[in-house]
Amino acid sequence: LVSVKKKEGEKRMPISENAKAVLERRYLAKDEAGNPTETVDGLFRRVANAIAEGDRHFDPKADVVATARAFYDMMTNLDFLPNSPTLMNAGRPLGQLSACFVLPVADSMEDIFDAIKNAALIHKSGGGTGFSFSRLRPKGSTVNSTGGVASGPISFMKVFNSATEAVKQGGTRRGANMGILRVDHPDIMEFITCKNDTAEITNFNISVGITETFMEAVSANGMYDLVDPATGRVTGQLNAREVFDAIVQSAWQTGEPGIIFLDRLNRDNAVPGQGEIESTNPCGEQPLLPYESCNLGSINLVNHITRTVAGWVLDRAKLERTIRTAVHFLDNVIEVNQYPLPEIDRMTRSTRKIGLGVMGFADMLLYMGVPYNSEEGVALAAEIMDTINTIGHQESQRLAEERGAFPLFDQSIYRDGPPIRNATVTTIAPTGTLSIIAGVSSGVEPVFAYAYIRNVMDNTHLIETNQILKDKLVEAGIYSEELMRKIVEQGSLAHVEGIPEEIKRVFVCAHDVSPIWHVRMQAAFQQYTDNAVSKTVNFPNSATKAEVAEVYRLAYTLGCKGTTIYRDGSRNEQVLNIGKVN
């Protein structure tokens, strides 16, 4: 079965020492003593061979060697990388390849504890889980069988949280969860502040599920109904603006809760016949039906530009090739994946959702000389994502001709058009680890910092500089350690003397980008993404609550599916440190 063989020594890969260290620590197969039993090159051969095997499910005579070679080249050139579980587990006994899962939580003790058990199995395999707790009866309702009172969704979230804490993921990833509660659940106020004590529910990101009815009540400054999910009865009313302000207050204070727009997720629900979408995966980019899983993959945009006399431009032909190979790869992942539960196996194979996205977008802009916070930057985002979405769908349709449409095609929003292999094709993931492996900026986020201090042993400090900036400053003849030190101190180039305006204009960091531009960029990507976009809107520490509220409203009007905000210095730790420079 080994089709990409180890030939003429190890391939020389464009992988940095830092990336190698991450791979060695967390991704390479190891023996019982913890010593790696494969090399970095071996990892990519293992993954390429295992995923290429999927071709044989449709054609016993398929040229698996050629496919494996194409997958291997695409990964080792760092043109595309699949999500972490695929790198860790493909071709190994566990074989669980998806990053994202959503599990249902129904309103009974059996169902709640089944969900906890199932989540533990998923965490063990490296996946993240999302849950809607909206179906649980509110705190204080009666429990028929015992005559007692129910303890409500938030108390159960704490049980999920403790279970997650106890399951260390194969010694590498600790479980990550998303917890969602509808804004019309009677316990919503308790939910909004449930993480204000930063020692509580630490293994969850939380988001309020916002409805359009609620947003209309906010703008009309009216009341809205709270509904007991167990009985369907209206239990009371709240003033929408007060609830909205409470969400803003808490997010301003701690970065949580985020918000997701439920009606919008469901407007893009590809198979509405299977019920409503109530939750996303932990970082919010992947809305899923109960028991669905999704595997993600990201194209490294830095590798898809080419230098011309007029400067760096998009290499469209290469981008198109990578998109097609990546869709083929991700569809094969569904074939060879070993699912942690029979229900997940069934649901995932019946919709066959994949999530192709990008990383290195901000770095690409630096090469092209385009500021992130500019009309040109936003237009480029839309153009690139439009291409990925359009070609990605074409490739999925081509695969459907060979392999058939996804089984629930007839119940789907696509049923009047050409058959398609995957119910969704595109998603923008945070690429927390993948971007470190590829050595590029994460997902579609702006560069977080251009220079920072790294502590090395014996208490010496090293200044690490973004290579693209360094090259630029050297070219301009102004590079010096001294200048770098100033950038570290100020956290940005914006007010450093001696740097030409043109360089300052392009080399903006996350905090130079105003919240409005963050949202506009997210919206530009969202417009051409089937699923959702992982994005944090960064605020300076001095930001006001009114500014946070404005961003929420803007995210709603510009068509985003949700928002996560983070005000500098408002929290010491996060469940997932997205974009953290390490």
Ligand code: ADP
């Ligand atoms: P990676 O770069 O490791 O492939 P991402 O940062 O792009 O992963 O995250 C993608 C998704 O993977 C997340 O939304 C979540 O569903 C899952 N995920 C990320 N980190 C973890 C973790 N520590 N534990 C469980 N799942 C995770």
